[in-house]
Amino acid sequence: MTNQDxxxxxxxxxxxxxxxxxxxxxxxxxxxxxxxxxxTAQVLDDMELERERGITIKSRAVRLSYTDPSxxxxxxNLIDTPGHVDFNYEVSRSLSACxxxxxxVDATQGIxxxxxxxAYLAVDQDxxxxxxxxxxxxxxxxxxKVKDEIETVVxxxxxxxxxxxxxxxxxxxxVLDAIVRFIPPPKGDPDxxxxxxxxxxxxxxxxxxxVYFRIFDGSLKVGDTVRLMACxxxxxxxxxxxxxxxxxxxxKELFAGExxxxxxxxxxxxxxxxxxxxxxxxxPTDAPLSGFRAALPVVFSxxxxxxxxxxxxxxxxxxxxxxxxxxxxxxxxxxxxLGFGFRCGFLGLLHMEIVLERLEREFSLNLITTxxxxxxxxxxxxxxxxxxxxxxxYPSADRIAEAYEPVVKASxxxxxxxxxxxxxxxxxxxxxFKDMKYLxxxxxxxxxxxxxxxxxxxFFDALKSRTRGYASFDYERADYQKSDLVKxxxxxxxxxxxxxxxxxxxxxxxxxxxxxxxKLKENIPRQLFEIPVQAAIGGRVIARETVRALRxxxxxxxxxxxxxxKKKLLEKQKEGKKKMRSLGTVEVSPEAFMAVLKLxx
Amino acid sequence: xxxTLGLYLHIPFCLRKxxxxxxxxxxxxxxxxxxxxxxxxxIRGAAQIAKEPVDTVFFGGGTPSLLSVKQLERVFCALTxxxxxxxxxxxxxxxPATANEAAFRAYRALxxxxxxxxxxxxSDRELKWLSRVHSAADTVKTVRELTRAGFDNFNLDLIxxxxxxxxxxxxxxxxxxxxxxxxxxSLYALTLSETVPLYAERARLSPDEVQETQYLRACExxxxxxxxxxxxxxxxxxxxxxxxxxxxxxRAPYLGFGPGASSFYSGRRFEIAPDLDAYCGKPPGLEExxxxxxxxxxxxxxxxxxxxxLRLTRGIDARxxxxxxxxxxxxxSELDGLIPAGFAAETDGRVxxxxxxxxxxxxxxxxxxxxxxx
Numbered sequence: 001m002t003n004q005d006x007x008x009x010x011x012x013x014x015x016x017x018x019x020x021x022x023x024x025x026x027x028x029x030x031x032x033x034x035x036x037x038x039x040t041a042q043v044l045d046d047m048e049l050e051r052e053r054g055i056t057i058k059s060r061a062v063r064l065s066y067t068d069p070s071x072x073x074x075x076x077n078l079i080d081t082p083g084h085v086d087f088n089y090e091v092s093r094s095l096s097a098c099x100x101x102x103x104x105v106d107a108t109q110g111i112x113x114x115x116x117x118x119a120y121l122a123v124d125q126d127x128x129x130x131x132x133x134x135x136x137x138x139x140x141x142x143x144x145k146v147k148d149e150i151e152t153v154v155x156x157x158x159x160x161x162x163x164x165x166x167x168x169x170x171x172x173x174x175v176l177d178a179i180v181r182f183i184p185p186p187k188g189d190p191d192x193x194x195x196x197x198x199x200x201x202x203x204x205x206x207x208x209x210x211v212y213f214r215i216f217d218g219s220l221k222v223g224d225t226v227r228l229m230a231c232x233x234x235x236x237x238x239x240x241x242x243x244x245x246x247x248x249x250x251x252k253e254l255f256a257g258e259x260x261x262x263x264x265x266x267x268x269x270x271x272x273x274x275x276x277x278x279x280x281x282x283x284p285t286d287a288p289l290s291g292f293r294a295a296l297p298v299v300f301s302x303x304x305x306x307x308x309x310x311x312x313x314x315x316x317x318x319x320x321x322x323x324x325x326x327x328x329x330x331x332x333x334x335x336x337x338l339g340f341g342f343r344c345g346f347l348g349l350l351h352m353e354i355v356l357e358r359l360e361r362e363f364s365l366n367l368i369t370t371x372x373x374x375x376x377x378x379x380x381x382x383x384x385x386x387x388x389x390x391x392x393x394y395p396s397a398d399r400i401a402e403a404y405e406p407v408v409k410a411s412x413x414x415x416x417x418x419x420x421x422x423x424x425x426x427x428x429x430x431x432x433f434k435d436m437k438y439l440x441x442x443x444x445x446x447x448x449x450x451x452x453x454x455x456x457x458x459f460f461d462a463l464k465s466r467t468r469g470y471a472s473f474d475y476e477r478a479d480y481q482k483s484d485l486v487k488x489x490x491x492x493x494x495x496x497x498x499x500x501x502x503x504x505x506x507x508x509x510x511x512x513x514x515x516x517x518x519k520l521k522e523n524i525p526r527q528l529f530e531i532p533v534q535a536a537i538g539g540r541v542i543a544r545e546t547v548r549a550l551r552x553x554x555x556x557x558x559x560x561x562x563x564x565x566k567k568k569l570l571e572k573q574k575e576g577k578k579k580m581r582s583l584g585t586v587e588v589s590p591e592a593f594m595a596v597l598k599l600x601x
Numbered sequence: 602x603x604x605t606l607g608l609y610l611h612i613p614f615c616l617r618k619x620x621x622x623x624x625x626x627x628x629x630x631x632x633x634x635x636x637x638x639x640x641x642x643x644i645r646g647a648a649q650i651a652k653e654p655v656d657t658v659f660f661g662g663g664t665p666s667l668l669s670v671k672q673l674e675r676v677f678c679a680l681t682x683x684x685x686x687x688x689x690x691x692x693x694x695x696x697p698a699t700a701n702e703a704a705f706r707a708y709r710a711l712x713x714x715x716x717x718x719x720x721x722x723x724s725d726r727e728l729k730w731l732s733r734v735h736s737a738a739d740t741v742k743t744v745r746e747l748t749r750a751g752f753d754n755f756n757l758d759l760i761x762x763x764x765x766x767x768x769x770x771x772x773x774x775x776x777x778x779x780x781x782x783x784x785x786x787s788l789y790a791l792t793l794s795e796t797v798p799l800y801a802e803r804a805r806l807s808p809d810e811v812q813e814t815q816y817l818r819a820c821e822x823x824x825x826x827x828x829x830x831x832x833x834x835x836x837x838x839x840x841x842x843x844x845x846x847x848x849x850x851x852r853a854p855y856l857g858f859g860p861g862a863s864s865f866y867s868g869r870r871f872e873i874a875p876d877l878d879a880y881c882g883k884p885p886g887l888e889e890x891x892x893x894x895x896x897x898x899x900x901x902x903x904x905x906x907x908x909x910x911l912r913l914t915r916g917i918d919a920r921x922x923x924x925x926x927x928x929x930x931x932x933x934s935e936l937d938g939l940i941p942a943g944f945a946a947e948t949d950g951r952v953x954x955x956x957x958x959x960x961x962x963x964x965x966x967x968x969x970x971x972x973x974x975x
Contacts, residue, residue, distance in 0.1 A: 527964070528944065528961060528964060528965070528968075529942070550961045550964055551809040551810050551812070551813040551960065551961070552762075552790065552809040552812045552813050552816070552961065553809075553960070553961045553963040553964045554790055554833060554959060554960055554961065554962050555792065555962075555963060556788070556789045556792065556833060556834045557789045557790075557792060557834065561609055561848075561857060561862075561864070561865065562863040563849065563863070563909070564863070564870055564872070566908065567904060567908065569963075570904075570908055570963060570966050570967060570970065571904070571970075573963055573964075573966075573967040574967040574970040574971055576967075577967045577968065577971050578971060
């Protein structure tokens with residue numbers, strides 16, 4: 001048992017590419033947790049996708065043992081956090097398991113958008129913020145300027161901030177020293193009833209769910225019967241211990257202030273929710289930790305295999321992913337255009353993007369996804385109220401008395417120069433301005449009420465491009481508001497393509513319809529016949545384009561008897577055709593479907 | 602037809618590489634003797650195995666007319682190892698300005714009875730863009746000399762879809778070609794593979810709509826001139842279709858000699874490595890080539906049969922072909938669907954593509970292959 005005075009629990013907050021993972025690697029190396037030669041790169045991010053995109057999707061934790069120059073040995077628990085708005089809740093839970101956070105800032109770039117939102121989350125959790133200035137090995141590094149910025153923008157003292165290069169290792173030991181000096185030790189009551197926070201959980205094929213937790217009060221040991229307070233379920237702890245850099249290290253008991261894991265034959269992740277409070281069945285704590293919230297999907301999309309024969313593979317892949325991602329929901333659906341697939345629910349757009357990318361990459365699937373949708377609430381003329389997230393289920397206009405759509409409270413933090421552009425964007429997305437305040441002379445925070453269906457599309461991209469990536473965006477679900485909604489249908493060669501239908505505000509219907517038919521025209525290859533592309537509301541066509549017929553596609557030269565090359569060319573063309581979806585007489589590629597989703601490119 | 606054999610001889614030398622051509626050739630002509638040695642050895646070796654009577658021989662390239670008459674004599678001497686039919690069609694490709702009347706007389710004396718002239722265009726501007734070495738006047742002169750030497754059976758090659766070429770531009774080349782009274786004309790749509798220098802200019806080729814007009818109008822001019830179309834790109838006066846090229850499209854056997862040459866023999870397709878050095882070192886023997894080439898699968902054979910038969914105006918016996926497929930009905934319905942749209946026509950059970958169908962034949966063939974389950 002480590003005395004709480006010798007424990008430090010901390011996270012690292014950084015903008016993408018500011019060196020979070022590299023610093024984590026150095027800390028592991030310096031504390032002897034990892035031999036340098038064993039380190040490929042960025043040990044903490046263990047999913048392939050994370051490694052490639054340089055972002056952390058699921059949080060992980062690791063225990064380091066650090067002996068300071070005076071010979072005192074400390075237990076440092078580094079709790080990694082995901083870094084995106086879709087996972088804000090997970091970030092807040094990870095942070096609330098800590099007493100402090102390292103705020104890593106690139107000495108050449110200064111404070112960036114993403115850093116701020118998470119830094120504020122940490123401030124909200126009363127965490128001690130320890131600034132670290134990274135990348136001082138680069139010629140453009142300006143340590144003093146960045147320190148000033150941290151003080152003005154984040155509002156924390158940066159005078160003692162270690163200036164380091166995680167890449168070369170220069171001055172990294174100062175970070176360990178700062179962790180011990182500035183981050184307070186945990187102050188739990190070891191004798192109180194056990195109270196621990198689940199900040200992460202992963203599914204393991206052999207052991208069931210592995211629950212990662214932080215003990216605030218009391219202790220937990222093997223054989224204890226624990227209660228997960230929000231779920232109301234009880235389990236017997238089978239194994240428990242610390243997270244070491246290369247695996248789990250079981251022990252008998254963990255105490256107040258410590259970070260660890262347990263297994264208890266928990267079958268699915270939905271039984272061990274992040275944010276839930278663990279206590280003992282026979283000696284429960286009187287109140288759970290605050291802040292628990294069930295992660296509910298807010299964005300929905302139809303997901304189909306590009307090759308219809310791979311439907312069973314898609315189902316297996318989704319089932320496997322759900323084992324490790326309690327927020328992912330899905331149910332089977334059928335589309336006339338796309339065949340068998342699934343209606344999937346996601347926490348947000350990044351979550352959706354990550355799930356789709358993992359399906360494609362880890363399971364080698366080619367996917368077609370329909371336009372993302374939100375949940376609409378409809379009061380029907382017969383008095384009934386229904387919820388619809390799928391355009392296919394949208395009733396005809398004469399059956400709808402009133403329509404409601406979800407709105408979010410959005411907060412955007414931006415350098416002041418982009419305020420005008422952001423206001424234009426929010427205006428264009430039907431946003432209602434709430435207020436704006438200046439955080440400093442050149443940084444502002446705006447609040448808007450925005451319809452969720454206006455941000456599920458490409459709001460992040462639009463915001464990024466208007467602010468050169470400097471604005472950060474965060475939102476929370478607000479309520480439903482009455483809205484004038486219509487269902488827009490897309491017709492190819494006169495036939496409606498169900499997978500391309502979507503629900504949209506009536507004011508937006510025409511511009512969206514125009515862009516979609518234009519995009520489809522660009523992306524549908526010319527075929528033997530002319531194809532009208534139309535967008536319609538009810539039976540009324542509001543936009544039309546024409547894909548003109550193919551005029552010339554011929555291998556004119558067949559020379560010297562080289563048949564093989566011609567055959568290969570045609571076979572390639574034939575294979576391309578097999579991937580196409582036939583919609584009546586029209587063939588549409590998976591790419592054309594995807595292009596419709598990315599209207600802003 | 603299948604008990605006779607065609608021979609293709611690839612002569613891989615050129616004065617200069619044309620910017621659009623991706624056939625194998627080299628401009629260094631110091632090794633022509635070594636090449637001819639290997640070519641003769643390869644021919645003699647193959648003749649030990651392939652005993653079928655030979656009824657077509659085709660000298661292609663490259664530029665066969667860059668070989669000296671002496672070198673050609675040696676090749677013809679080697680060819681006697683095969684049993685060449687007395688009435689065999691013996692064709693040779695000639696680029697304008699690479700042969701004179703004396704050379705043509707010598708070719709005739711050796712037994713060549715058909716020439717194919719790489720005219721490409723009647724516009725000097727277009728020829729320059731194609732990086733051809735000859736001018737329009739050179740073509741006229743070459744044709745005059747070959748006629749004087751006694752050749753009355755010759756083909757002219759033309760290319761359409763060139764940079765900024767209008768329908769009228771190409772029509773002018775077609776008319777200029779017809780004035781030279783060829784027995785055969787080949788019209789090729791310029792196709793730029795990624796490996797050729799002109800690939801960089803692909804965006805500036807005539808747009809598809811223009812190429813469509815170029816092709817259809819040329820077909821019209823040729824029909825008026827009494828030249829019948831017998832293949833997507835090939836037209837001939839009655840009785841002058843190229844017997845050698847027909848072997849490619851009817852899946853008749855042929856043997857290729859020289860680096861980069863293709864063969865179809867004993868149910869196998871194989872190619873000689875496009876590498877002059879290796880070829881001069883040791884030309885591959887037929888036995889060895891056959892051993893390395895896998896026999897075509899049934900799917901391959903059916904695919905070839907379809908894509909080759911539909912290049913020809915005689916088309917395909919649709920029902921007989923469908924009978925060889927697992928699900929012939931889907932194929933037939935796809936094929937039948939092309940007829941009312943004007944892409945195909947049927948006569949006595951044979952279905953052929955029309956000129957409109959030829960223009961989009963890749964798309965049509967890809968669709969048919971899908972429907973045929975191949």
